Amino acid sequence: xxxxxxxxxxxxxxxxxxxxxxxxxxxxxxxxxxxxxxxxxxxxxxxxxxxxxxxxxxxxxxxxxxxxxxxxxxxxxxxxxxxxxxxxxxxxxxxxxxxxxxxxxxxxxxxxxxxxxxxxxxxxxxxxxxxxxxxxxxxxxxxxxxxxxxxxxxxxxxxxxxxxxxxxxxxxxxxxxxxxxxxxxxxxxxxxxxxxxxxxxxxxxxxxxxxxxxxxxxxxxxxxxxxxxxxxxxxxxxxxxxxxxxxxxxxxxxxxxxxxxxxxxxxxxxxxxxxxxxxxxxxxxxxxxxxxxxxxxxxxxxxxxxxxxxxxxxxxxxxxxxxxxxxx
Numbered sequence: 001x002x003x004x005x006x007x008x009x010x011x012x013x014x015x016x017x018x019x020x021x022x023x024x025x026x027x028x029x030x031x032x033x034x035x036x037x038x039x040x041x042x043x044x045x046x047x048x049x050x051x052x053x054x055x056x057x058x059x060x061x062x063x064x065x066x067x068x069x070x071x072x073x074x075x076x077x078x079x080x081x082x083x084x085x086x087x088x089x090x091x092x093x094x095x096x097x098x099x100x101x102x103x104x105x106x107x108x109x110x111x112x113x114x115x116x117x118x119x120x121x122x123x124x125x126x127x128x129x130x131x132x133x134x135x136x137x138x139x140x141x142x143x144x145x146x147x148x149x150x151x152x153x154x155x156x157x158x159x160x161x162x163x164x165x166x167x168x169x170x171x172x173x174x175x176x177x178x179x180x181x182x183x184x185x186x187x188x189x190x191x192x193x194x195x196x197x198x199x200x201x202x203x204x205x206x207x208x209x210x211x212x213x214x215x216x217x218x219x220x221x222x223x224x225x226x227x228x229x230x231x232x233x234x235x236x237x238x239x240x241x242x243x244x245x246x247x248x249x250x251x252x253x254x255x256x257x258x259x260x261x262x263x264x265x266x267x268x269x270x271x272x273x274x275x276x277x278x279x280x281x282x283x284x285x286x287x288x289x290x291x292x293x294x295x296x297x298x299x300x301x302x303x304x305x306x307x308x309x310x311x312x313x314x315x316x317x318x319x320x321x322x323x324x325x326x327x328x
Contacts, residue, residue: 027127030228031097038094041103046309049106055079055113064144066137068124073141074101075119076112077152086158086199086325087117087145091138093165093205093304096126096233104164107307114322117154119145130235131244132189134170135177139192146193158199160325164304168206172250175201179257187247195257202321203263205303207271208278209251251278260288262324264317267296270303290324292317 046052059075078085090108092099101120108118123129123137138161146156163171177184179195207213213226230239239245247253251274261282265275272293282289294301294313306317 027228027231030225031127031232034095034225034229035098038098038103041100041307042304043103043106043307044310045106046110046315049109049309052110052113056109058109064121064137064141066140068129068133068137070122070124071137071140072101072122073119074105074108075117076105076108077117078112078115081115081153084153084155084158085115085117086155086160087119088160088162088202089119089121089138089142089145089171091121091123091134091161091163091167091170093163093167094125095229096134096166097229098125099166103307106309110309110318111321111325114325116160116325117152126229127232127235131233131248132187135174135189138170138174139190142192157197159193159197160200160202161198162202162204163206164204164306165206168203169208169248169250171201172203172206172208172254173248175259176250176253179259180253180255183247183253186253195259198259200259200324201261202324203261203275203278204306205265205270205275207274208249209274210245210249212271212274251281254278254281254285254287256285256287258282258285258287262290262292262321264292264306264320266301266303266305267294268300268302270305290320292320 055078057077057079061072062075064071064073088111090101090104092101092104094100094103101122104120108120112118119141121138121141123134142159145154161171161175163169175198177187177189178191178193178198184191210230230245231237233239234242234244236242263275263279265272275291276293279289279291281287299311299313301313306314308314309318
């Protein structure tokens with residue numbers, strides 16, 4: 001009996017040792033845990049969601065041409081429209097390693113019901129696909145829609161790019177490539193569309209200054225996961241020394257050419273400090289922007305708060321967003 005117990009204990013120790021070793025030499029165990037954390041999304045429907053849903057047409061799991069996997073999208077359009085409608089391309093969040101377009105679906109439906117075509121994108125996640133794959137796939141999706149949907153009532157001269165969390169960073173970087181010639185040459189990624197076609201940018205709870213993580217006093221537990229996210233997305237355990245990281249800290253490269261922007265963030269467990277720093281930069285550069293933040297003394301709002309449409313603050317943010325979209 002003692003011998004069997006000893007064998008069990010040794011076996012458990014061996015398994016734990018292997019797990020710890022794998023977690024040290026590979027980012028995959030940590031990214032798997034993050035994927036599980038993000039499963040199902042965070043959205044809470046508004047009370048009248050079924051009424052809103054009845055005003056749109058949803059085509060799910062369409063495919064855009066890409067050499068990478070997970071190249072699917074949902075197309076959500078209003079049922080009734082007379083004039084040409086602007087298009088919004090949305091990149092979901094999930095720390096580059098998790099998440100799905102379905103996490104955005106209910107929010108996208110609410111926006112589309114107000115007279116917009118919403119292209120809700122998936123892209124191949126890290127570590128299976130590394131930087132700059134999401135940027136390239138966003139360009140591929142745009143090109144596909146322009147080529148294949150000319151017969152639709154879309155206004156291809158009014159394109160918005162939107163994203164939440166990691167998707168917000170991806171979108172901000174993608175747009176800067178389109179509008180900032182010097183930046184485009186530095187990152188060595190081609191522009192996909194004319195800057196004149198970009199009507200605006202919508203940014204929700206995103207990171208824009210990766211160097212901020214080095215300066216902040218976060219727990220070793222969070223540092224462990226952030227290091228593995230960076231390792232997964234940038235493809236190297238030395239990612240902090242890479243040009244890719246430098247280029248992804250978009251706050252260091254934005255200039256006066258950046259399009260008008262809607263930006264918001266939560267005040268708890270999110271990137272509000274980075275978002276406010278970006279707004280300050282916009283104001284200094286004369287970039288038109290609408291920012292929505294809430295004082296933590298009034299309410300506690302956590303990362304991706306905007307999707308939880310069961311409180312007055314998220315509802316207010318939606319109203320501010322729609323006002324921004326309808327402004328010239």
